[in-house]
Amino acid sequence: MIRERFSEHIRNYLSDDSWMILEDHYDPEENLKYESLFCLSNGYLGTRGAYEERAAKSIPCTYINGVFDKSETFMRELANLPDWLGIKLYVEKELIGIETCRVLEFSRALDMKHALLVKRFVLEDKKGRRTEVEGIRMVSRANVHRMGIRLFVTPLNYSGIIEVENIIDGSVINFCDAPRFKVKHTRLLTNCPLTDKGAYVEVATRDRKLCVGTGSLIEAYAGGRPVMKNRSFGAFGETAVEFQDFDAEEGKAVEVVKYASVYTEREVPDCHGDSCTERASDRSELHCRVRDEIKGFAADGFETEMSRHIEVYARMWDEANIEIRGDFDLDRAVRFTLFHLMSAGSEHDDRVNVGAKLLSGEEYGGHAFWDTELFMLPFFACVFPDTARNLENYRYRLLDAARANAAKNGYRGAQYPWESADDGTEQCPDWTIEPDGTCYRCYVAVYEHHVTAAVAYGIYNYVKITGDRCFLREKGAEILIETARFWASRCEYNREMDRYEIRRVTGPDEWHESVDNNLYTNYLARWNLGYVLELLREFKEDGTGLYEDLKARLNIRDEELESWSHVKEKMYLPKGKENGLLEQFEGYFDLKEVTIEAYDENDWPIRPEILRTVPKTQTQIIKQADVVMLLHLLGEEFDEETKRKNYTYYEKRTLHGSSLSPSIYSVMGLHVGDETKAYRYLRRAAFIDLTDLQKNTREGIHAANAGGVWQTVVFGFAGVSFSEDGVVDIRPHMPKEWEGLSFKLHHRGSKMEITVLPDNSVTVTVLEGGPVSVRINGEAMVLKGSGPADEAMVPEGSGQAAGGPS
C-alpha cells in the first residue's frame, strides 16, 4: 500500500492504492512532468505540483481561471500569478531542500480521492544532519480561496533551531524556461506583511490592470502549542518573505502550517476605490479580504478545512468515479484523467471555460477550443450538469464577441473564435515564432471554422443529455440562430453545380489546411441550419411566443429562414462515386494514396516512410479523426455499413497526431464492431500523461484527452448513447481484460448507476429522479423513479433494470 510509505502524521488521511499516484524516487528530470501530474485545482485556481523549496528545474505556476493578460505576447494567456507555495526550512542557514541535501527517502503521492498532494522525505545535509519532512498540500474545494500546506518536520539526529521562510513569490513569469518566449504578465503593486505577521503580495495584470492579492501566514506547533518565534518581514522586490524560527528537538515532529489565500478584483470589485493602477498607500479592499480569509482559515484550522475539502471531493467522486474491475492500472489511470478534468471545471463561475491544459500548464494559454464542446462537455453534462451549464453560459456570454468576430471577417451571425479566453475575441495568433526566431503566418483562425459548429453542436448535445430546455430557449436558441446565420453567410453558391460550398476551410485534420468543402464542416454547417429550422418550427408551434420573440429580437425575416433551408438542402457533401466512401474534402481521393502498414509494439501507427520525401498535404495521411468524428457526432445520418466502411478506410490513414483522435476512433471502432484497437487506444489515452507518452506532459494535462477517455469508457465500452427522445441506449462491448465496469450518469434530471459485467450484461439503478427509459442491448424498458435518492430503482417486476448479454 502506498500509504504505508507515510508516517502516522499523514497515513490515516490517505486512500487505498486505486486512488494514489506515486512518485517513488527523486529525479530532477521528471520535475516538470510531476508538476503537471500533481497539479491541484479547485475550479477557481490551479497550482502546479512544484516543491515548496523550489527545484532548479521547475515551472511553478498558479493560475486563476479567467485571469488572462496579453502584454508582449501574441495572445491573452493565463497569467502566472504569485507563487504561494514557498516554504523554506533551514538549519544553520543550510536549506533542508530536495536538491541541496542527500535524499535518503522519498515519496510523493497524489491522493485523488481526497485531492491532496503528500510527500515524505528524509534529507541529509552536508553536515550529516537528517531531517524528515512530511507534508500535505491542499487547494480547498470547500472554499476555493483557501490553500494550505501542512508539514511535519522532524530532526532525526540533531536538535536545533529550524529557520523558516514563508514566501510569496511575485517574480514568477510565463514560459520561464523558454528564453525566447518569457513574458511577465503582472506588475507589483504591494509587498507587505499580511497583518502584524504573514506576507501579502498584490499584483495587477499588465494590460487590463486586474488586481490579484495573495497572502499567507505560517505557524508552527509542537504538542499543540504555537512555537514560531523571531518573525521578521522582508520585501525583496516582487517577493515577500517572512522569516521566523522554531526550536526543534531530535525525534520530535513540529507541525508547520501555511495558510494561504488569493482573491482577485473580480471577487472584490473596486478594490482600490476608483482605480487600481496606483500603488495602494493603505490596505486595499483586496488585502483586507485576503487577510480575513486567512484569519478565518487559521481559526478553523487546517484539519477542519481539509475535512470539508475531502467532503466536497467525496460528493464529486460519488458522481464521477468510474470503476473498472480487474484492470487495476487502467482503472487508476482513467480515474487520474477524471480527477484533473473534474478538478478544473467550475460549478460556480460561468465566465470561465476549461482550457486545453486545464489549469495545469502553460501551453495554449488556458484557451478554450472546440475541445470543450466535443470532448469535455459530454463528461460534464452527464456527471456535473451544473458545470456543463456554466460552459454553455460561457459561450452565451461571449455571443456578442462572436457576432463581432463574424462581422470583422465579413460574415453574418456569430463566429466563435478558434481560441477563446476571457473576452471572446480570437486568441489564436495570426503569427507564430519558430524556434529560430522567424515568424510565420498561422492560418488556423482564418480557416478552421468548425469550432462554430462545435459550439452549436454542444448546445444540442448539452440539451439532449441534461434536458435543460430552459437554457435552450433562453440562450441556446439565440446562439444556434446566430451560428446558423454565420454558416449561411459562410457558404457560397456554386451556380454551375447548383450547390452550396464552403471553400478555403480547414477541418479537424489540420494536416490539410485550407481545402474546399471539408465534409465534416459542411455536414455540421448543414446540421446547424437544419436543427435551427426544426427548433424554430417547434417554438412556433408551442405557442409560447418564443418564436415571435426570437424573430423580432434577432431580426429574422421569413426570407432568411427560406434561404437557410435552401442552403441546407443544396449543401455539397463530397462522396466517393461508387464505393460509398465519404470524401474528407473535395479532392481528397485524388491525393497520393498512402496508408499505414505497420504498428509499433503499442499498436501505435508507424509513420510511413514516404512521408520523409512527400509532404503530408499531398497524401491521404491525416492527423486525426475527421470523417470519423463526423460519424461519431451525426451518427444518425449514416447507416451502419457507411460507418463501418469509412471507419476502416480512415483508420488506415490516421496517424493520431492529436490526442483528440484515439478516443473517437475507439468509440466508433467499438460501435462498428472493431474491438481490436479500442482497448489499446484507451490505454494510450488514459496513460498519455501518467507515462508522458507525448513527452509534453510538462506543458500540462491533456484536457480533451481526459474527456475522450471518459467517452471511450462510457460511450465506447459501455456503449451508452442518448436518443433525442430521451432513451438511454446501452450496448456494451466489454474488453476481455475487464471483470466489471460501473459508473454513474445524470440524464435529464435523473441519476443512475450503470454496472456492466464481462458478459456485457448491464444493471441500471436509478438513484435520483426517474422514470428512465433505457434500452439495454436492444431491449427497451422503463425504470421507475424513486422518492429518496438512495433507494434502488426497479423496472417492472425485476429487482433492477438489467439486460443480458447482447
Add this chain to the structure above:
Amino acid sequence: MIRERFSEHIRNYLSDDSWMILEDHYDPEENLKYESLFCLSNGYLGTRGAYEERAAKSIPCTYINGVFDKSETFMRELANLPDWLGIKLYVEKELIGIETCRVLEFSRALDMKHALLVKRFVLEDKKGRRTEVEGIRMVSRANVHRMGIRLFVTPLNYSGIIEVENIIDGSVINFCDAPRFKVKHTRLLTNCPLTDKGAYVEVATRDRKLCVGTGSLIEAYAGGRPVMKNRSFGAFGETAVEFQDFDAEEGKAVEVVKYASVYTEREVPDCHGDSCTERASDRSELHCRVRDEIKGFAADGFETEMSRHIEVYARMWDEANIEIRGDFDLDRAVRFTLFHLMSAGSEHDDRVNVGAKLLSGEEYGGHAFWDTELFMLPFFACVFPDTARNLENYRYRLLDAARANAAKNGYRGAQYPWESADDGTEQCPDWTIEPDGTCYRCYVAVYEHHVTAAVAYGIYNYVKITGDRCFLREKGAEILIETARFWASRCEYNREMDRYEIRRVTGPDEWHESVDNNLYTNYLARWNLGYVLELLREFKEDGTGLYEDLKARLNIRDEELESWSHVKEKMYLPKGKENGLLEQFEGYFDLKEVTIEAYDENDWPIRPEILRTVPKTQTQIIKQADVVMLLHLLGEEFDEETKRKNYTYYEKRTLHGSSLSPSIYSVMGLHVGDETKAYRYLRRAAFIDLTDLQKNTREGIHAANAGGVWQTVVFGFAGVSFSEDGVVDIRPHMPKEWEGLSFKLHHRGSKMEITVLPDNSVTVTVLEGGPVSVRINGEAMVLKGSGPADEAMVPEGSGQAAGGPS
C-alpha cells in the same frame, strides 16, 4: 604554463604563471570562495567572480564604494547593486551552463597583472551537444564606469541557433544565503531598454534614495561582422532581460561582447530633476549618462578598452609589485594579496575608504576600521600616496561627524567611529543577532576607543612616509587636535594614585572586553597628546600664523594645552614591577596564567585545553597583538630588551584569533631576532584567502591581512623603517627560502627600488626624486636624486647604494 590551458583567442592576453591564479576544476562547493578570490575591483566598484550564467551556490555582488544603505539592518552597509554580469546562452532552450551541462574541460584564472578574469569551459548538454565557451571579464580601471565581458562561443559538434540573454538583475539582495539576515537595499525605479537595444535598470537605495543606473549592451561578431538578431526586451520585475540569437556553425567561434556601465547620482547629481523618488517617466540624466558611456565603450571596442585597462595596471604594478625570488608560491600569494588591496583603493575619490573585505564580500558591510590606518595605510602611503591621501582626507571629511560622536558620548573633541561608512556615524551595531535569533548587546563601539588613536597615528605615519606636510597643516593637525581633546576628556584623574586613567575600555585584544587602563590605548592616547603639543610648538615657532589660526578656529586656550600636557605626563601605564613586562591592562598579570604549549603542523598555536572549561576572559590568553602592536607602532619608546621580552611573553599567549595578528608578530619577531615564526606567519597571511585558511574567504578578501602581508615583507623581512627625520632604515632578515627580494617604495616625494639578496645585502636605486637618506644594515648614506625618472641613482662613488650583510 597556465595560459596554455586557453585557446589563442585568449592565451595571448595572459601573463606568466607568477601572475596567474588558477581554478582547475569545477566544484560548486568552492564557488563562494572563488567569487571572492576572483573579484574584480577598480577603486570605484567591485564585482565578485560569479558566473555569467549563475550557479546555485552564489553570492553575486556588485558594490560601488560609498553606496551604503541601512533599511532594516542594524547598520549602513554596502548595498548589493544590480548584477550586470548576466549572460545566458542557450541551444534550443537548453542553457549552456556550468551546472546544467556536463563539464568536460574547465579552467578559470585570474590574471593579476592584467586584472582580467578568464575562463574556458567545454560543456556538453543532455543531448550531447558540446560547446566551448571562453571568456574574458574586465572591470576597467582606465574608465571605472566600463565593465565588459568578451566570450568566444564555439559549437564543437553541432551547428545551430544560439539564444542569448543579456541580463541586468536588480533582484539581488544582501546576505542572500543567510535567511535570517537577508535584506534588500534598493528599490526599482526603471527597467527598460538602454536605447533601441540593450538593457537598463535604475534603482535607488531604500533609505537615502541614491539612484544607481546600470546598463548593458550585447553584440555578437563572426568574422568581424555583427550577427546578433531577433532582439527583444523583457522587463521581468526587477530584472531586465534582452533576448537575441545568432547562428553558430560547428567549429567556428562567435565572439560575444557585453558592454556594461554603471553610474550613480553621486556622479550625476540631480539626475531626475528636483527629486529622485519618483519613477522616471522619461529617460533620466543617469540613464543618458550610462547610455552614452556604453555607446562610447562599444565604439572604442572591448579590445581598446582592455588595452587601456592593462596599461593602467602595468603602471600600478610598476609601483606595487613585490618580487620574491626562489619561493614561487609565496611570491604569487603575496602578489595576490596586493592585487586585491591595490584594486580596491581609490586614487580619485576621497569620500570613500577601504572596507575590511575590500569590495569583495559582504561581511562588515564595507565599513572602514582601524584596519585602514594601521594595516593598509603604510602600503598605500609607500606605494600609492595619492590613494593614501584620499584615505586621510576621508577622515577629515568626517571630522564633524566624529565631533558629533564624541559629544553624543559625553566627550570633547572628535571620537571616530569603530566602524565608518559614508557619513561618519558609528556603524558598529549596538545589538547583534545570534544564530538562534536572540539579540545581544554589542559593546564594541562603547569600549573600543583605540580607533581614534589609530586615526591620529595614521596621520602621523602618513606624513612621516609621504612628507605631505601640506595635509598635516591644512587638515591633519585639526584632526590631531580634536582627537587629543577627545583623549583628554576620556581620561579620568585618579586622585589617590595621582594619575590619569582610561577605564572601561577594550584594547585590540577583544577577548578582554571592558578593562581598565589598556596599555596600548593609554600609550596611544598619551602619544596623541604629546604629538599634538609638539606639533603646536612647531607651528608656533614657524611663524606662519598656523598656530594662531588653529587656536582661534578650534578655540584652544592655553589652559587646555596645559591640561593635555598634564594628562600626558601623568598617564598611567601599567607595567610589571620587576620583570620589565608591560601589562596589557591593569590586572592582566593577575589572570590565570595559561600559555600556548603546542603548535599544529603549520606552526599554528593549538588552543589550550583549559579554555574548554575556563572562559578566555579569565585567562592570559589573548586574541591578537595588543602590547606587541604597541611595540610595533611606538617602537621608539621602548628599548630593544623590552621589545624582545614582551614579544616573547605575549607570543606564547596569543592565539591569533584575528587575521590582523600574525603580520604584526612577524614584523616584531624579526625586529627582535626571532626568525623562527615570521616566515610561517607570512605564509599563513599570504595564503589566508587563497587556501581559505579561516573558512571565511567566501565573505570576502581579508583587507587588513593584505596590508599586513605587505608590512611583513617590507617592514619585517626587508627591515624597512622610516625615521622622523626622513631616513629610510633598511635592515633585512631574509629567510633561507628566498633567493632575492625586490620592491619599490615612495618616500617623501622620492621613489626607490630596493633589492635584497639572501645574504641580506641591499641595493637601493632611486628612480624619482631624491636625494634619499638611507641606512643600510646600520650604514648611513645619501643617495642623490636624478633628473629623468628611469636613470639609476648612485651614492657617492659607488654604482648604486648598496650595503653588505649585517
